[in-house]
Amino acid sequence: MKEELLFDLESQRIFLNAINSRLKQQNQSTQKFALNPKSLTLHKTTNLVLLVIGMSIISLLASVSYFDDMSSYAKNTDMAYKTKYVIENLRGDTVNTWQHWNLVENDRIVVNIVNSGEVTSDKLYALKAAILSDEVIQIDDSFLHKSIPGSTSTYYLGWAGALKQQSKNPTKYYIPTEFTILESARGEGQITINLVTNKDTDGNTGYTKSITEDNQILKSTITIYDVDSLSAEQIAVIVRHEFGHALGLAHSTAPEDLMAPQISTLYPYISECDIAAITALYDGNESSQVICEK
């Protein structure tokens, strides 16, 4: 990355020199037409070139601090990627996984929403739907640049629906499919969702911390930051993503996936690949790789 930036700066220097040479030639050939409106256009372009030169100097200076940021970022991500599983699609995208829940069959996971009172009922409804909904939608693969138009993939709006669908396939460990949602300030429940109004100092919108022992999750705590400024839909998307972590998934390298580190997709729903990752995780297939077809 550092080498690429240096090469970019060198390429800029080469092209800025070429632009200057070309503009000089054009200026010389148009000097005798100083009053020609075209010469004014050239001055405008020259100003732009000076602006670009200034920008490249600033970017050179900025790159020093950028490298510092990158090295600290790398240190942080080293911690996040201590995982046992990798789920990979045909493009080489991976969904790393953490530990899983180890429940008795038909056991329910209790989810406790700790609301400081600021979150409105419509936001709470959207949050609960991201967990409990069994709604299914079909999205044309071309919308996510996965294929040419015509083929579709199934996406789930809530984890309960997605996991129930998956549970038709037997796995070594029981995949939780039933959730009970509480709203209590006392912190009970296996998964706690804290809705807070303060902003995260690192700029995160959501954060999930899981406590594990012997490869099983004992407790997960999700924090959603700055809930006042988030819409109901935004909260649903962030909870959908963080709940994936709470179930054991880590991040996907597929940028269009719900579990990508930065949720940038226009279709932030639970994908077939996310479900494949859950299946592998709860099947106890350590160090496995699952190839997603899409």
Add this chain to the structure above:
Amino acid sequence: MDTQAFPQISTIIIDDNRDIAKVFEEYLELCGITVVGVGYDGKDAVDLYQKFKPSVVILDVMMPNFDGFYGLEKIKQLDSNAKVIMVTADTTLRTQERLKSLGAHSIIYKPIEIEDLFLAISRAAQLGCVHN
């Protein structure tokens, strides 16, 4: 080095480094190549290609989120005849083979020399070598 105008060539430039994308755009426009769009990741590349169907795509490989591999693969799926020039600092054989297998028209290595760029564009646009 001087170049003659490239009539009827349209291109899109995709590079996450906005400074270099701007410099490319400025220089290609000065040389008579129409830059119909500038994007900053592989998804932009796909969207701009669908919108403008340019003669040539200049696509950086290493970009955050949607990288050049992604953009190249999707553009070739949309149009197998698309002419995509890949730009990278990665000179490894593995990357070269991967780009070729995905259908890249040519690969330019950073730091980019003007001659290399124009040779690649002229070949992609099937104009022969037009710089002098």
